Amino acid sequence: MTQTPLPEHPPTAEPAPLALPDAAGARAWVEARTAEGFARVRELVARLREARPADPLTVLRSWDEVSLALSDVAAVGSLWANVHPLLEVRTACERAEVEADRLGTELRQDRGLYDVFAALDPAGLDPEAARLLDKTLQDFRRAGVDRDHATRARLAQIEERLTELVQDFGRTIRDDVRRVRVPADRLAGMPQDWLDAHPADADGLVTVTTDYPDAVPVRMFVHDPQVRRDVTVAFLQRGWPANEPLLTELVALRHELATLVGFPDWASYDAEVKMIGAGARIPEFIDRIAAAAEEPMRRDLDVVLERYRRDVPGATTIDAADAGYYEELVRKEQLDVDAQQVRTYFDFAKVRQGLLDVTGRLFGLRWVEVPDAPVWHEDVTVYDVYDESDLHDGADPDSAVPGERAQPASRRIGRIHLDLHPREGKYKHAAQFTLADGLVGRQLSEGALVCNFPRGLMEHSDVVTLFHEFGHLVHHVLAGRARWTRFSGVATEWDFVEAPSQMLEEWAWDAGVLRGFATDAAGEPIPAELVERMRAADDFGKGYQARQQMFYAAMSYWFHTDRPADLTGRMVELQQRYSPYAWIEGTHMFASFGHLGGYSSAYYTYMWSLVIAKDLFSAFDPGDLFAPEVALRYRHKVLAPGGSRDAADLVEDFLGRPYTFDAYAAWLAR
Structure with a gap:
C-alpha cells in the first residue's frame, strides 16, 4: 500500500499560541499538545509500516511528517522548561521532552521501519531527498536498530535516562542562584546605575547574586579584592555538589551507549556526524589552538601580572577572582578604554x-x-x-x-x-x-x-x-x-552552527554601525576613536582567552573519554595545562558548565566555528559592511540552505574556495 503524496503547498500555518492565563491551563495545553502530536506520529508510522513496495519520495514525505510532529512537541517543551515562570508548567514540559525523546528512540530502533527505508531505491531522487534518505538510515544505525533485542532495550533505557540527566543538570544550574551580602561601603568602584538598582537593606547590606548582571560587573569593577573573591567563588560553586554525581552518571551512560553501537567512546560517536569527523581529531585541534595562542597569551598575561604585582608584590599567577578586574585596569590605564564610560x-x-x-x-x-x-x-x-x-x-x-x-x-x-x-x-x-x-x-x-x-x-x-x-x-x-x-x-553540523553567530559579532565592533544606536544620555553617538581603542583593547588578551576556551574544550572532551572518578582533580589538571588562570581552591566550575549537557564532548565547537567565522568575514569589505552583493550572497549561500548541504560545501560556495586556518591565525597573531 502506498500513500498519497502530501500537497506541495498546503496553507501556511500560523505561529502556535504560547501563553495561557494560568498554570493549570498552560499545563493542560502542553499535555494536550503532546498527546495530539504523539497520536499524529503513531498514525503516520502505522501507514509507513504498510508502505511497501513504495515510492521513495512518498515514504520520505511521510517520514518528514513524523519528524515535524515530534519536533513541534519537543520544541515548545524545551523552551517552556527553561523559561516558563511557573514550576509546575516547567515540570510538565520536562516530561513532554522525555516522552518525545522516548518516542523518537522507539521509532529509530524499529526494525520494521528501518526495513522500509533500507528497501528504498535512491535512484531518481534529487540530491536533497537522497541526502535525507542517507541521513535517516544513519540515524537508525546510530540508534542501534541492527542490534539484538536486549541491546536495543538497554539503549532505550540509556536514552531516556540521558534526557533526564541533562534536564536535571541544567535545572540545578538554573535554580542555584547564590547570594553574597556585602556592606554598601565595600562596593566602591561599581557604576552608579548598578548601585542605584541595588539599594542596601535595613542591615546596610547589598545582595549580589550569581546571575550575570550582578556577578560580571562586580568581578570587573569592585575595588575590594575580598568582595570580588567571595562573588567569584560563589559563581564557580554553582551546581555543586548536586551536579557532580549527575555528571558522573551522564558521561558513563554516554560511553556505554557509544560502545553498544560500535564506537570506542562517546567522543568518537558524537564526532561522526560533525565536521571534525573523528573524536581523535578533537584533542589535536585543541592542542593546535593552544600552541597558536601560547605566545600571545604569554605576552598579554605578563602585562596583567605586572599590573597585579603593583598591588600584590611577588605574585606569579592570577586567578579568576582578580583577572577580570586587572584586565579592566590595564585596558583603562594603558589602552585608554574605560568600560564604565563605554557602557x-x-x-x-x-x-x-x-x-x-x-x-x-x-x-x-x-x-x-x-x-x-x-x-x-x-x-x-x-x-x-x-x-x-x-x-x-x-x-x-x-x-x-x-x-x-x-x-x-x-x-x-x-x-x-x-x-x-x-x-x-x-x-x-x-x-x-x-x-x-x-x-x-x-x-x-x-x-x-x-x-x-x-x-x-x-x-x-x-x-x-x-x-x-x-x-x-x-x-x-x-x-x-x-x-x-x-x-x-540551524540544522548544519553542530561544530559549524556557531560560525554565523560569531561572524555577526563583527557588526558590534564597527564604528559606523555603532553610531546608529550607541548614544549616551545626551544623544551623542559613540566616538569613532573610542571604538578604535575598544577594538585594540579587545585584541588585548585574546591569546589567553583562547587558552581558557581550550581548557573548557579539553574538559568537555577528556571528561567523556577518561570518565575520571575525581572530576575536580581532572579539572584542575586540565586547568593547569591550558588555562592562564590558577585554580581557586574549593571551586568546582564543571558543576555549572551547562555546555556539558548539550555540547557533551564537543565544546571545541566554539573555536572550530571561530576559525571558519574569521574566514567568512574576510569576504566582507570592512569599509562597507552593508554592501548588498556580499551580504545577500552570504544569506543565500550560507544561511538559507540550512542543513541541506554539508557546511564545508556551503562555505566553499560562498568563498569560492575551501575555508582555511589563515584568517584566524592572522587575527590571533596581530
Whole structure:
C-alpha cells in the first residue's frame, strides 16, 4: 500500500499560541499538545509500516511528517522548561521532552521501519531527498536498530535516562542562584546605575547574586579584592555538589551507549556526524589552538601580572577572582578604554532596536513588533519577520523548491520571541530555542532568544553577546523555507552552527554601525576613536582567552573519554595545562558548565566555528559592511540552505574556495 503524496503547498500555518492565563491551563495545553502530536506520529508510522513496495519520495514525505510532529512537541517543551515562570508548567514540559525523546528512540530502533527505508531505491531522487534518505538510515544505525533485542532495550533505557540527566543538570544550574551580602561601603568602584538598582537593606547590606548582571560587573569593577573573591567563588560553586554525581552518571551512560553501537567512546560517536569527523581529531585541534595562542597569551598575561604585582608584590599567577578586574585596569590605564564610560553608550532599549535595524538592513529583513501576541512572561517581546530582500531576476534564492518563483515583496517568513532579562527559574545563560521549523508552503519558522541582560546600561561585551545569539535566530529564520524538517533552520553540523553567530559579532565592533544606536544620555553617538581603542583593547588578551576556551574544550572532551572518578582533580589538571588562570581552591566550575549537557564532548565547537567565522568575514569589505552583493550572497549561500548541504560545501560556495586556518591565525597573531 502506498500513500498519497502530501500537497506541495498546503496553507501556511500560523505561529502556535504560547501563553495561557494560568498554570493549570498552560499545563493542560502542553499535555494536550503532546498527546495530539504523539497520536499524529503513531498514525503516520502505522501507514509507513504498510508502505511497501513504495515510492521513495512518498515514504520520505511521510517520514518528514513524523519528524515535524515530534519536533513541534519537543520544541515548545524545551523552551517552556527553561523559561516558563511557573514550576509546575516547567515540570510538565520536562516530561513532554522525555516522552518525545522516548518516542523518537522507539521509532529509530524499529526494525520494521528501518526495513522500509533500507528497501528504498535512491535512484531518481534529487540530491536533497537522497541526502535525507542517507541521513535517516544513519540515524537508525546510530540508534542501534541492527542490534539484538536486549541491546536495543538497554539503549532505550540509556536514552531516556540521558534526557533526564541533562534536564536535571541544567535545572540545578538554573535554580542555584547564590547570594553574597556585602556592606554598601565595600562596593566602591561599581557604576552608579548598578548601585542605584541595588539599594542596601535595613542591615546596610547589598545582595549580589550569581546571575550575570550582578556577578560580571562586580568581578570587573569592585575595588575590594575580598568582595570580588567571595562573588567569584560563589559563581564557580554553582551546581555543586548536586551536579557532580549527575555528571558522573551522564558521561558513563554516554560511553556505554557509544560502545553498544560500535564506537570506542562517546567522543568518537558524537564526532561522526560533525565536521571534525573523528573524536581523535578533537584533542589535536585543541592542542593546535593552544600552541597558536601560547605566545600571545604569554605576552598579554605578563602585562596583567605586572599590573597585579603593583598591588600584590611577588605574585606569579592570577586567578579568576582578580583577572577580570586587572584586565579592566590595564585596558583603562594603558589602552585608554574605560568600560564604565563605554557602557554609557549602550542602553538596552536602544541596543535592541539597533540590533534589529542592523540585521534588517544587512539581510533584507523587516522586524514588526506584535504587541498583542501571547507570551509566557511580560518581559517577552514578539516580532513578525518580513523578507524585503531584492530578489533581482525573480527567482527566490531561499527556496529549495526547483523552479519556484519569487513571492510578493515583503512576505512574512517567521516570528521571533525575545526574552532577554533574568528572573527566578529561568535559563541562566544565552541561547536560541526553536519553536517551529520553517517548511516552504507548510509552516512558518519561529524561534525564541533567551538571555540574561541588564535592563539599563549594558557592558559592550553584552552587546557582542546579543549580536552573537541573535545570529542564531537569524540563521533559524532564514533557513526556514526548507523542503524537509531535517534540514530546516540551524540544522548544519553542530561544530559549524556557531560560525554565523560569531561572524555577526563583527557588526558590534564597527564604528559606523555603532553610531546608529550607541548614544549616551545626551544623544551623542559613540566616538569613532573610542571604538578604535575598544577594538585594540579587545585584541588585548585574546591569546589567553583562547587558552581558557581550550581548557573548557579539553574538559568537555577528556571528561567523556577518561570518565575520571575525581572530576575536580581532572579539572584542575586540565586547568593547569591550558588555562592562564590558577585554580581557586574549593571551586568546582564543571558543576555549572551547562555546555556539558548539550555540547557533551564537543565544546571545541566554539573555536572550530571561530576559525571558519574569521574566514567568512574576510569576504566582507570592512569599509562597507552593508554592501548588498556580499551580504545577500552570504544569506543565500550560507544561511538559507540550512542543513541541506554539508557546511564545508556551503562555505566553499560562498568563498569560492575551501575555508582555511589563515584568517584566524592572522587575527590571533596581530
